[in-house]
Amino acid sequence: MPVYLVDASIYIFRAWFSLPDRWRTPDGFPLNAVYGYAAFMLDLLEEVSADQPVIVAAAFDESLRTCFRNKLYAGYKASRELPDEALALQLRCCRELTEVLGIPAYSGIKYEADDYISSLARLAREQGQDCCVISRDKDLGQLLLGAGDVLWDAASGSRMQREQFTEKFGVAPEQMADYLALVGDPSDDIPGVPGVGAKTAAQLLQTFGSLDQLRYRFDQLAQSGVRGAARISQNLQQHWGQALLARSLVQLAEHIEEVNVLPSAYQLQAEPLLALQGWLLELGIEGPLPARCGNLAQRVRRR
The missing domain is CATH 3.40.50.1010 (5'-nuclease)
Incomplete structure (x- = not known):
């Protein structure tokens, strides 16, 4: 039904x-x-x-x-x-x-x-x-x-x-919470990771699969083909706690x-x-x- x-x-x-x-x-x-x-x-x-x-x-x-x-x-x-x-x-x-x-x-x-x-x-x-x-x-x-x-x-x-x-969106539905954790959601006042926009977030998740996998593979970012990988890796490490908080806010x-x-x-x-x-x-x-x-x-x- x-x-x-x-x-x-x-x-x-x-x-x-x-x-x-x-x-x-x-x-x-x-x-x-x-x-x-x-x-x-x-x-x-x-x-x-x-x-x-x-x-x-x-x-x-x-x-x-x-x-x-x-x-x-x-x-x-x-x-x-x-x-x-x-x-x-x-x-x-x-x-x-x-x-x-x-x-x-x-x-x-x-x-x-x-x-x-x-x-x-x-x-x-x-x-x-x-x-x-x-x-x-x-x-x-x-x-x-x-x-x-x-x-x-x-x-x-x-x-x-x-x-x-x-x-x-460039990501599967089950990746959407991780995607929003990276880009943020201004309509709900949720901050994302500085320097990570929609295209970059989608590319990161297409490459690494999830936020959790990304956390353990920061060293592979430079070879990932993501534009500005060194800067993004630094931002991710500096704002990792913020990304995890954002994910907890957007998960249903x-x-x-x-x-x-x-x-x-x-x-x-x-x-x-x-x-x-x-x-x-x-x-x-x-x-x-x-x-x-x-x-x-x-x-x-x-x-």
Whole structure:
């Protein structure tokens, strides 16, 4: 049975930044992120579960400043602003919206959405099932471990499997944590090794296989063909602890204690669609989106 794992926060923030401030609660709070996320979820569920049962789950971020990674490195995501009251309301509403649709929602203060997705993907692998991870976050490429696994940005339509991911980044999915440890990740305030860019990191990992192998073969760098090998070797040795710290920050947790079973099979049904229609209207969203819920409910009833 197909397994779809949604990186929900990506699409909430996409709607927050891209949609106009056209919808508001009776109290005057904006609802553009809720509107966009609701439309996104309806598009997704209509495509993957209107005509067949699937396993689907969504993960949310609520651990900014409280994640276990902040204990490892205080600067982790330090430049990101905490959500203001308006955005925090919409984030809560989007999780509630997901649950109204009957989709299991995962989040917590210790782990990030990526970690919940990673833990669910591990359970799927253990049962011999392929995963479709719905996100545009390259970090989640680490989960493309099976031939049938897919990283799908449902907003743009981009799909990558192992081969396409490796072609794009120059490293296999299982090397991605080591790659990010070398180049860093500015979006998460994770420093890399000075002087090591994307091409150099890919070449190092193509040559030596992993960060651990590289550590014991510094003396071979000069013969590796890597441009600026002497300087890079010096930087690696000077900043090796920083690289290991970075790797511990980008590696995904896959054994979250409360994530110990895959959700039950899901198929879009009329009742949750009508519940969502009423929920949207009560929240303050009128017009085409609630009407779409009603029309889709009629369609699935005729299945």
